[in-house]
Amino acid sequence: MPELPEVETVVRGLAPQLSGAIAGEAIAQWPGVLDGWSLAEMNACIPGQVVESIHRRGKYICIKVGPGYLVVHLRMTGRLYISDQPNGDDKWVRFSLGLDQNRWLAFSDARKFGRVTAVDDLNYLETKLGPEPLTLKPTDFKKILQGSRRAVKTFLLDQKRIAGVGNIYADEALFRAKILPTRPVDELSDRERTALGKEVIAVLSQAINYEGATISWYRKPDGSQGESQKHFTVYGKGGQACEVCSGMIEKMVLGQRGTHYCPRCQK
C-alpha cells in the first residue's frame, strides 16, 4: 500500500516518540519477517541501544539504533506504530521491538510481504534506489526521464530511476501532466518531462500534506486514516467521469499493474 507519502507520514508520526528511546528485546511473531536474520543475532546487539533517529529513503524506513540501523519496508499492508503491548489486539503483528516505559514498536502486516532487517550502514539502499523526487527540480526530470523505450508509467515505478513513486501517484502525476501512461519515455518532449517532474513533485507533496492515502490497510501511526484518497483524480475511478473533461476514465493493465487514465485529457 504505502508509497512515499504514506511512508513519510509514518516516519513523521513516529519520530517524536522514537527519538531518544532505549531499545529492548525484539520479538518476531512471524520469523519470516526478519529477512535472513535470526532473532538471536538481533537481540545480541540491539537491547540497551539508544534509538537516535528515524528517516525515510524511498519507501524504506530507516531507524538508527545505536551504531546500526533497523530498516523496515511496509510493502503492501505493513503498519508501524507504538503500542503498550507487543501484540495487543492486532493479530497481524509480525515483529515487535521493546522500548523503555513499557512501550513497543509494533510492525503489523497482514500479507507478510513486509520485512524488518538490521544493517551496519545504509549504503546498500543506494544501489537499489534513484534520487529522492522531493529534492529535485522539475527540470531535473529532463535528464532522468530518458534512455529507455519503456512505457513512462512503468519507468516511474522503477525505484532505481526515481525512489518512492508507486502505482497510485504514478497514475495521478501522469493525469495531471496530461501524458498517456503507455508513452515510451524516449518519445516524451523535454517540455513533457519537465511537466511530469513538476506533477510528480506536486502530487507527492500534496499527499504528504494530506498525511497519506487510506484505501484499505494504511493507517497513520496513531491509528487514524489519511485524507489523500479523497483527492484522487483517476486512481480507482475507472468508469467514472473525468472531473476535467467529463469523459470516461479508463482502466487498463500496464506492466501488470492496474493503470487509470483519461483518454481525452492525456496524450
Add this chain to the structure above:
DNA sequence: CGTGGGACCTGAACGC
C-alpha cells in the same frame, strides 16, 4: 536490455 509471468501472502469485495 526489456518484458511477461510467477512467487510471496492474506483479506475484502463481488458474483452466483
Add this chain to the structure above:
DNA sequence: TGCGTTCAGGTCCCAC
C-alpha cells in the same frame, strides 16, 4: 449463507 474468483499501495527472480 457459502463458495469461488478476483483484486490489492511492492519487490524480486527467472525465462525468453
